Amino acid sequence: MTLPDFKTWAKSIQERVEVTLGEVLPAAGHQPAQLHEAMRYAVLDGGKRVRPLLVFAAGEIVGASPERLQYAACAVEMIHAYSLVHDDMPAMDNDVLRRGKATVHVAYGEATALLVGDALQTAAFDTLSSRVLADNPTDQLRMVNILARASGSFGMCGGQGIDLYGVGKALTLPELEMMHILKTGALIRSSVLLGSFCGAALDEAERSRLDHFAKCMGLAFQVVDDILDCEADSATLGKTAGKDVANNKPTYVSLLGLAEARRHAAMLLADAQDALVPFGARAQRLKEIADFIVERRS
Numbered sequence: 001m002t003l004p005d006f007k008t009w010a011k012s013i014q015e016r017v018e019v020t021l022g023e024v025l026p027a028a029g030h031q032p033a034q035l036h037e038a039m040r041y042a043v044l045d046g047g048k049r050v051r052p053l054l055v056f057a058a059g060e061i062v063g064a065s066p067e068r069l070q071y072a073a074c075a076v077e078m079i080h081a082y083s084l085v086h087d088d089m090p091a092m093d094n095d096v097l098r099r100g101k102a103t104v105h106v107a108y109g110e111a112t113a114l115l116v117g118d119a120l121q122t123a124a125f126d127t128l129s130s131r132v133l134a135d136n137p138t139d140q141l142r143m144v145n146i147l148a149r150a151s152g153s154f155g156m157c158g159g160q161g162i163d164l165y166g167v168g169k170a171l172t173l174p175e176l177e178m179m180h181i182l183k184t185g186a187l188i189r190s191s192v193l194l195g196s197f198c199g200a201a202l203d204e205a206e207r208s209r210l211d212h213f214a215k216c217m218g219l220a221f222q223v224v225d226d227i228l229d230c231e232a233d234s235a236t237l238g239k240t241a242g243k244d245v246a247n248n249k250p251t252y253v254s255l256l257g258l259a260e261a262r263r264h265a266a267m268l269l270a271d272a273q274d275a276l277v278p279f280g281a282r283a284q285r286l287k288e289i290a291d292f293i294v295e296r297r298s
């Protein structure tokens with residue numbers, strides 16, 4: 001059987017995730033309507049859905065059912081959306097444009113934006129824990145733990161903290177790398193791990209190979225993000241371009257230069273792809289997403 005090409009496959013997953021997000025998010029008219037409308041505004045109809053695609057692609061390695069994967073994918077996307085809402089607020093990055101539209105605090109006010117992030121975070125864990133998503137309760141408990149660790153102060157929030165407290169200070173490459181492993185990489189990595197727990201069990205060697213792939217891609221995603229921040233325009237990105245340079249923020253490009261940053265991304269991609277070899281055809285989608293993450297233009 002020939003598989004659909006990557007674009008067609010990705011579109012079908014993005015559509016499925018959009019529908020499921022629409023179902024798991026509170027209805028816009030449900031009281032308090034302003035909060036629920038703003039939650040839907042923050043999540044629906046936007047973004048590349050890279051993390052959900054990774055959940056589904058990792059699910060192919062273990063033969064997981066789309067009915068399970070869609071909820072794991074929605075959970076991680078809701079955490080991601082919450083992080084963007086809070087990151088855009090005046091106390092953090094103070095941005096007005098996200099996913100091609102006004103940021104949540106601009107459209108709904110700061111207090112609502114704060115609540116939207118809080119409520120999306122708990123909605124993610126509600127989605128992950130209120131139905132059976134793994135073959136046994138221990139694995140599902142691990143999934144909840146994986147997402148919690150990836151989101152909190154040992155993961156994404158910790159990375160954001162390093163970023164905030166480092167303003168005005170020069171970072172070395174290892175320090176920059178540690179910040180991004182946590183800030184961006186942890187959630188990307190958790191997407192792969194969550195998908196891998198929705199189906200048949202992996203042995204330790206397989207799990208560690210998949211984890212190595214996920215770690216490399218988490219970092220590669222950020223290196224490419226830094227490259228795009230200086231290469232692409234705001235209309236293409238759907239968010240304000242050139243902010244890192246404007247804010248004098250250390251990035252892979254500022255530390256390594258553009259050519260070396262590109263080489264670094266290519267090296268991480270090659271390392272990630274290597275880890276997938278023993279999985280053979282089951283890893284085709286993961287391999288394709290890895291290419292997409294490094295070759296993307298927005």
Ligand code: GRG
Binds near residue numbers: 086099157225
């Ligand atoms: C506020 C707790 C808290 C955390 C914020 C993720 C994050 C941490 C901040 C976002 C700022 C940023 C530019 C991070 C770097 C990479 C990144 C996560 C970009 C946005 O992700 P994409 O490109 O966005 O997947 P879409 O809109 O396509 O989903």
